[in-house]
Amino acid sequence: MPSAIRSPSPVRYYSVQTKHLNVHVSQTRSASTSNHRPSSHPSYEALVVGAGPAGITAVGNLLEQQIQPILWVDGAFNGGRINRAYREVPSNTKVKLFVDFAEATAPFRDIVGGKSQPEVLKAIRELDQEKGCDLGRAGDICSMLTEGLVRTPGVVAEKGNVREAILNSGEGGWSVAIAAGKSQPATTVQTKRVILCTGSHPSEPTLPVDLPIQHIELDDALSPTKLSALLAPLGPTTIGVVGASHSAVLVLMNLTRLALSSKPDLHVKWFTRHPLRYAEYEADFIARDNTGLKGEAAVWARENLEPETIASSPVRKVITKVAYEKGAEKETYEREMKDCSHVVQAVGYTRNPLPTLKDGKTGREIQVVFDHDRGVFKFAGGKEVVPGLGGAGIAFPERVVDRKYGHEEFNVGFFKFMKAVRRWVVEEWK
Structure with a gap:
């Protein structure tokens, strides 16, 4: 032994x-x-x-x-x-x-x-x-x-x-x-x-609206393989993505790549309360080191999600951005999420x-x-x-x-x- x-x-x-x-x-x-x-x-x-x-x-x-x-x-x-x-x-x-x-x-x-x-x-x-x-x-x-x-x-x-x-x-x-x-x-x-x-595990707060909507776990949405297997058997699908974090951008990236390849009947509505934030590399430190986008997510976001780039990006055919203020979730979701069959919440992690x-x-x-x-x-x-x-x-x-x-x-x-x-x-x- x-x-x-x-x-x-x-x-x-x-x-x-x-x-x-x-x-x-x-x-x-x-x-x-x-x-x-x-x-x-x-x-x-x-x-x-x-x-x-x-x-x-x-x-x-x-x-x-x-x-x-x-x-x-x-x-x-x-x-x-x-x-x-x-x-x-x-x-x-x-x-x-x-x-x-x-x-x-x-x-x-x-x-x-x-x-x-x-x-x-x-x-x-x-x-x-x-x-x-x-x-x-x-x-x-x-x-x-x-x-x-x-x-x-x-x-x-x-x-x-x-x-x-x-x-x-x-x-x-x-x-x-x-x-x-x-x-x-x-x-x-x-x-x-x-x-x-x-x-910790991905947070899944209760939505402030009562809609017949299926929740996709963030872990699954972050895996292109699992996401493809989940969505492939479905017909036309609209997915709401909530958040503007690193995880949210990765989910948007995965869904967009799927929509532009094997599932052209996929549409995404992106619900965000604030502009995207990026890590800033200074001489001897990184500003927004833990809260800003980095790596592949940052590159993809700059090229496809910013106001000056989204109009000329292929993602415009896939993603509809829904911007709203904090506190306006209920009215925004009631108006904009009712045509979503699924939702992914990328809003942080819970112990x-x-x-x-x-x-x-x-x-x-x-x-x-x-x-x-x-x-x-x-x-x-x-x-x-x-x-x-x-x-x-x-x-x-x-x-x-x-x-x-x-x-x-x-x-x-x-x-x-x-x-x-x-x-x-x-x-x-x-």
């Missing part, structure tokens, strides 16, 4: 198969009884929840700071949503930053330097380092690093979900209940730290549900607020930091201030996660 694989109680073993990934993890089948003392449970220095880019980042940095053993818990160990759903999406990150990410910590470099894994990084190094790439390349890096990390001494990988984490009174640390599935019994472990890298957090002394649920400057949580309504609880990634990103325009943004991206966690693990989590 590999030393890095947890073996509590009776277990069964299986493999998680993804591109470039064959990770053996353990699934617990028996529950710990509630009257066990904390010392009877397996104990860890840190427990990381989530195995997407942020979870990978957290494990690598904890190892580099000699914070181990680490229990790493995820439902799939497949590289997260980016590898599962966004492999066809063009990145807004330059290739060289993905390479930098893969070599950012000593544990990562040990994996990258291994004889069995050079092809993934070799392939991405052969691309133009100053341009973007399909996120499938980034997903391959996640898979490579995941496979390497679960084999690293000091890391124990367990496939499952964290049901609840109880803040211990007196001795400190956390008692964490983990189960392989909703109907499966839970086992309990002890850990000094819980790091939440639980990710995935967190495990239940409880106070061990009172048994009450703990409400927390994330501190985006420090990577820690505070008790809701106060300034006191919750002991041993941290977060990172798209759900818990670092706060930054735009150097040109002065507005607040949140740093989302592989290497942005790395820069934040590298600091937080030393200053706050250690």
Whole structure:
């Protein structure tokens, strides 16, 4: 049995198969009884929840700071949503930053330097380092690093979900209940730290109008393959796209390319409240780094969606722009969306549900607020930091201030996660 694989109680073993990934993890089948003392449970220095880019980042940095053993818990160990759903999406990150990410910590470099894994990084190094790439390349890096990390001494990988984490009174640390599935019994472990890298999912707010309209999930709309398969069997189709974000532009691009090739009876109505915004590359920083369009999306938008270009672009045959002010959604949708058979909302992301957090002394649920400057949580309504609880990634990103325009943004991206966690693990989590 590999030393890095947890073996509590009776277990069964299986493999998680993804591109470039064959990770053996353990699934617990028996529950710990509630009257066990904390010392009877397996104990860890840190427990990381989530195995997407942020979870990978957290494990690598904890190892580099000699914070181990680490229990790493995820439902799939497949590289997260980016590898599962966004492999066809063009990145807004330059290739060289993905390479930098893969070599950012000593544990990562040990994996990258291994004889069995050079092809993934070799392939991405052969691309133009100053341009973007399909996120499938980034997903391959996640898979490579995941496979390497679960084999690293000091890391124990367990496939499952964290049901609840109880803040211990007196001795400190956390008692964490983990189960392989909703109907499966839970086992309990002890850990000094819980790091939440639980990710986010596309927001799908309720439309302010009652229309017989079908919703296309953003994940599907961002995949040309899935989108084509979904729309091909349909007759004449009109799709409303809500938003002016990077994701919204990519959806418009996918739909337009489909309409101008295999589905000429497709029409798109684009609902937007503001003009498109672009990242601005200054000498030593990027203005609108997290909120502006970049890469292929920016190029396509400038060539096809701006007032001075759309009139001469082929997209004019496909897209009808519907501009409106904030607060005018209801009347605008009632008037303009009634002829849409489908709608895609590209209006941001919402945090995935967190495990239940409880106070061990009172048994009450703990409400927390994330501190985006420090990577820690505070008790809701106060300034006191919750002991041993941290977060990172798209759900818990670092706060930054735009150097040109002065507005607040949140740093989302592989290497942005790395820069934040590298600091937080030393200053706050250690």
